[in-house]
Amino acid sequence: MSDANTTPQVPATNRSPIGATTRRTVLKGAAAAAALATLGVKLPRAAAQDGPTVIIVTDTAGLGDQNFNDLANAGLQRAGAELGVTTDVLESQDAADYEVNLQEAADRADLTVAVGFLLTDAVNATAPQFPDRSFLLIDDVAEQENVQSVTFKEHEAAFLAGVVAALTTKTNSVGVVGGQEIPPVVRYEVGFTAGVQSAKSGVNVAVVYAESFGDPALGKELTLAQYNNGADIVFPVAGATGIGSFEAAVELGGGRYVIAADTDQSQLGADVQLCVVNKGVDVAVFDGAQQVVEGNFEAGARALGLAENGVDLTDPGDNVAPEVLEVAARYKAAIIAGDIVVPFDRDTAAAFQPVPAPEGTPGASPAASPAATPSS
Amino acid sequence: MDDFFTISLLVATLRTATPLIFAALGGLLSERSGVVNIGLEGLMLVGAFMAATGAHYAGDPFVGLAIGVGAATLAAVIHAVWCITLRGDQVVAGTAINLLGLSIPAFLTQRLFDTAGRTPTIDRLPTIGRGLNVLVPVAFLLVPIVWYLLFRTKPGLRVMAAGEDPRATESVGINVARYRYACVLASGALAGLGGAVLSIGDLSFYTSNMTQGRGFIALAAVIFGNWSPLGTLAATLLFGGAQAIQIQAQTTGLPISTDVLIALPYVLTLIAITGLFRNSLPPAGLGRHPTTG
Numbered sequence: 001m002s003d004a005n006t007t008p009q010v011p012a013t014n015r016s017p018i019g020a021t022t023r024r025t026v027l028k029g030a031a032a033a034a035a036l037a038t039l040g041v042k043l044p045r046a047a048a049q050d051g052p053t054v055i056i057v058t059d060t061a062g063l064g065d066q067n068f069n070d071l072a073n074a075g076l077q078r079a080g081a082e083l084g085v086t087t088d089v090l091e092s093q094d095a096a097d098y099e100v101n102l103q104e105a106a107d108r109a110d111l112t113v114a115v116g117f118l119l120t121d122a123v124n125a126t127a128p129q130f131p132d133r134s135f136l137l138i139d140d141v142a143e144q145e146n147v148q149s150v151t152f153k154e155h156e157a158a159f160l161a162g163v164v165a166a167l168t169t170k171t172n173s174v175g176v177v178g179g180q181e182i183p184p185v186v187r188y189e190v191g192f193t194a195g196v197q198s199a200k201s202g203v204n205v206a207v208v209y210a211e212s213f214g215d216p217a218l219g220k221e222l223t224l225a226q227y228n229n230g231a232d233i234v235f236p237v238a239g240a241t242g243i244g245s246f247e248a249a250v251e252l253g254g255g256r257y258v259i260a261a262d263t264d265q266s267q268l269g270a271d272v273q274l275c276v277v278n279k280g281v282d283v284a285v286f287d288g289a290q291q292v293v294e295g296n297f298e299a300g301a302r303a304l305g306l307a308e309n310g311v312d313l314t315d316p317g318d319n320v321a322p323e324v325l326e327v328a329a330r331y332k333a334a335i336i337a338g339d340i341v342v343p344f345d346r347d348t349a350a351a352f353q354p355v356p357a358p359e360g361t362p363g364a365s366p367a368a369s370p371a372a373t374p375s376s
Numbered sequence: 377m378d379d380f381f382t383i384s385l386l387v388a389t390l391r392t393a394t395p396l397i398f399a400a401l402g403g404l405l406s407e408r409s410g411v412v413n414i415g416l417e418g419l420m421l422v423g424a425f426m427a428a429t430g431a432h433y434a435g436d437p438f439v440g441l442a443i444g445v446g447a448a449t450l451a452a453v454i455h456a457v458w459c460i461t462l463r464g465d466q467v468v469a470g471t472a473i474n475l476l477g478l479s480i481p482a483f484l485t486q487r488l489f490d491t492a493g494r495t496p497t498i499d500r501l502p503t504i505g506r507g508l509n510v511l512v513p514v515a516f517l518l519v520p521i522v523w524y525l526l527f528r529t530k531p532g533l534r535v536m537a538a539g540e541d542p543r544a545t546e547s548v549g550i551n552v553a554r555y556r557y558a559c560v561l562a563s564g565a566l567a568g569l570g571g572a573v574l575s576i577g578d579l580s581f582y583t584s585n586m587t588q589g590r591g592f593i594a595l596a597a598v599i600f601g602n603w604s605p606l607g608t609l610a611a612t613l614l615f616g617g618a619q620a621i622q623i624q625a626q627t628t629g630l631p632i633s634t635d636v637l638i639a640l641p642y643v644l645t646l647i648a649i650t651g652l653f654r655n656s657l658p659p660a661g662l663g664r665h666p667t668t669g
Contacts, residue, residue: 060585062482062492062493062584062585063491063492063493063494063584064485064491064492064493064494064583064584065493065583066494070492073492089492091482091492091493091584093478093585175627181634206626206627206628206629207626208623208626208627208634209626209634209638211638212588214583214584214585214586214588215586215588216579216581216583216586217395217574217578217579217586217588218588218619220578220579221388221391221392221619221620221623222623222626222627224384224388224507225384225388225623225624225626225627226627228382228384229627229628240583240584240586243579243581243583244579247579247580251507268497
């Protein structure tokens with residue numbers, strides 16, 4: 001029942017280490033190499049294969065965030081296993097690494113995947129330098145002739161999570177912990193808030209930002225503050241910072257829950273994960289690799305929402321009542337039908353009027369929606 | 377607003393300040409002996425990573441703590457040899473340590489755990505209640521201890537002499553290098569403790585670059601605290617307090633811009649350094665070698 005909208009993900013603990021080396025600037029690389037030489041170990045080397053090479057460049061949260069970047073890597077590893085493409089990962093330790101890493105990747109790879117909105121400027125700077133190479137940008141649009149841009153309508157699925165949160169909270173108070181206030185995170189935030197307001201009036205939504213995707217200690221503090229101020233459900237949209245939210249919920253216990261963004265994070269606390277707002281980053285990466293293998297890669301922009309199965313509400317735990325899922329399913333049908341337009345930025349959020357739950361026969365529950373991959 | 381200033385605000389302050397106190401005391405010792413240590417961030421990362429890794433393999437967070445502290449001390453040996461014995465550039469050495477702190481865990485997590493950038497979840501150090509781990513009181517106890525060692529004991533005074541005028545200190549027969557080695561190694565151990573607080577005290581895992589600049593904030597606290605243990609403690613508490621207040625203000629929805637709130641701890645630190653403590657002076661012999669003056 002889980003991950004119905006996405007293809008099976010590589011379990012976090014079983015991820016292939018193929019070529020997942022860390023490279024940054026030349027200087028840093030040299031320092032790392034010196035360190036590795038000292039330890040007398042060998043860098044994992046990408047196996048020489050005939051197939052195309054696909055390299056992903058992470059944002060600063062990097063691999064191990066158990067979230068956005070790891071999800072992209074899961075798609076990459078699946079492409080390596082099923083399509084036989086050579087894979088590699090370049091991690092970015094700070095913003096200055098984006099362009100350097102993209103250039104290094106494009107130098108070697110047929111397809112370079114830029115994981116995240118934060119890399120948009122670097123993609124715009126790098127892609128024209130490599131007109132023969134293909135690029136895939138996740139979460140933003142770069143209008144270049146060799147870039148495929150995939151954005152997600154996170155707000156649509158986050159709306160459903162807001163519905164579930166509003167109808168599940170016992171304290172009438174829920175919270176959002178954002179990473180950085182960038183469009184994809186804001187889409188999650190305003191969609192969630194709209195869902196809460198629509199499903200039940202009088203539920204407070206406290207929104208806080210960490211200004212970091214890589215600070216789980218700060219994420220824990222922010223989440224503890226939310227719980228201490230009366231919230232019982234927190235929705236972290238914050239990469240590795242959000243791992244701290246799970247730690248806070250596990251530590252306090254007592255009916256406090258977390259809604260996971262991007263991907264199932266039940267390994268961090270199955271009991272506290274209320275549900276998941278699934279985002280098909282892995283599918284987008286896999287699709288991009290497949291298109292390169294099949295020779296039909298196309299530049300341009302794709303926006304994937306509930307209707308395209310690019311995002312969905314999945315993995316409802318035992319703490320979500322079936323009636324609540326019924327209501328969420330009705331909202332989902334209304335959003336797909338276009339009867340509800342979910343706000344996606346500050347302006348549309350300000351103009352949004354809460355929509356009461358649609359009547360009628362409920363469709364399939366969100367978790368039971370048919371499996372499909374995003375269509376282009 | 378009624379419950380804005382709650383006990384949880386105080387607790388959050390203590391929790392936020394604790395890793396900073398450890399790292400800042402380490403930086404203080406190193407700088408007081410005359411060795412610039414901008415590698416605190418990297419030493420914290422080594423400590424955080426090895427503490428979590430040790431705790432994972434030993435199944436005991438206290439063993440992990442010892443391994444983390446030991447590993448960070450070992451990393452500090454590199455800094456000491458480079459800066460003291462080889463008389464290399466101390467800022468470059470510190471930068472190298474910071475890069476090692478990022479690279480080694482990234483590589484070893486892949487090797488040891490087959491997952492990039494993080495360790496498995498481990499058992500945390502015990503708490504003393506209210507979500508404060510056992511290292512919190514240790515940090516606060518260390519402040520008067522470091523003060524006493526530096527200002528009231530013979531070795532401490534020699535450390536400060538080495539930091540103020542290494543040539544004169546050497547001329548009266550004191551082995552400057554020996555005292556500097558001791559202080560740089562101690563700074564490694566303390567910064568390692570600060571990192572371990574994050575990975576096995578507050579949280580129960582290591583994740584890549586999890587210190588997020590706390591090593592540099594600790595260094596700023598040393599400067600702001602005018603290279604005195606009590607001043608440094610005050611600086612770390614100021615930062616921790618500002619952090620706790622901005623978290624609480626965001627959570628309770630004060631009508632202030634989020635950006636302003638998040639910048640608050642950093643702005644306060646900046647104002648404090650530039651405005652209040654204009655007389656803040658580093659040890660005169662900082663970065664200088666006994667033979668080259």
